[in-house]
Amino acid sequence: EPEVTQTPSHQVTQMGQEVILRCVPISNHLYFYWYRQILGQKVEFLVSFYNNEISEKSEIFDDQFSVERPDGSNFTLKIRSTKLEDSAMYFCASSEAVATNEKLFFGSGTQLSVL
Amino acid sequence: AQTVTQSQPEMSVQEAETVTLSCTYDTSESDYYLFWYKQPPSRQMILVIRQEAYKQQNATENRFSVNFQKAAKSFSLKISDSQLGDAAMYFCAYLGYNNNDMRFGAGTRLTVKP
Numbered sequence: 001e002p003e004v005t006q007t008p009s010h011q012v013t014q015m016g017q018e019v020i021l022r023c024v025p026i027s028n029h030l031y032f033y034w035y036r037q038i039l040g041q042k043v044e045f046l047v048s049f050y051n052n053e054i055s056e057k058s059e060i061f062d063d064q065f066s067v068e069r070p071d072g073s074n075f076t077l078k079i080r081s082t083k084l085e086d087s088a089m090y091f092c093a094s095s096e097a098v099a100t101n102e103k104l105f106f107g108s109g110t111q112l113s114v115l
Numbered sequence: 116a117q118t119v120t121q122s123q124p125e126m127s128v129q130e131a132e133t134v135t136l137s138c139t140y141d142t143s144e145s146d147y148y149l150f151w152y153k154q155p156p157s158r159q160m161i162l163v164i165r166q167e168a169y170k171q172q173n174a175t176e177n178r179f180s181v182n183f184q185k186a187a188k189s190f191s192l193k194i195s196d197s198q199l200g201d202a203a204m205y206f207c208a209y210l211g212y213n214n215n216d217m218r219f220g221a222g223t224r225l226t227v228k229p
Contacts, residue, residue: 048215
């Protein structure tokens with residue numbers, strides 16, 4: 001079965017540093033998402049992306065966050081100046097169509113640790 | 116705003132038996148979708164089952180089935196013939212029609228005893 005690939009699986013960074021999380025969605029998928037899960041808490045929606053622009057974002061997704069699809073295959077989440085509270089598992093997901101009509105395929109996640 | 120509540124932080128079941136995980140949600144929308152996701156220790160998110168609110172028939176996927184009560188805003192997951200591999204965190208999720216903002220419950224940790 002095709003899968004969403006996320007790299008790295010674990011990233012450690014210093015507070016205040018920029019970090020880029022990378023995702024390779026399934027090749028024929030058109031919709032892309034980032035979710036995060038702080039340890040022991042629920043999974044939270046961050047942003048959805050379609051046709052090279054953000055289609056929806058949550059209140060968590062502030063100016064410190066940005067997303068990009070730089071080369072037609074990768075989908076990245078950038079955090080400009082990381083804070084301790086950004087430590088979480090970040091999940092990328094993709095779907096062939098809007099999430100209501102097609103199931104989301106989640107990646108295995110990137111565990112971000114901010115020290 | 117839509118909220119999803121899973122009132123059972125932990126559940127356990129004996130292997131081969133049946134267990135039901137509860138989920139309730141709050142919404143003013145009439146069209147929406149409900150999901151159960153499984154998160155094993157690897158922390159992957161795996162779709163277990165999906166229900167469209169406009170469908171009266173409860174969704175089933177092999178040993179997994181749901182009891183969808185739209186009026187009560189309840190969406191429970193039944194796992195029959197539980198297997199050791201079913202042990203995981205289970206998340207209930209809500210998605211409004213033509214929406215991309217999936218809302219998750221806090222999760223239920225399921226333990227399967229041999």
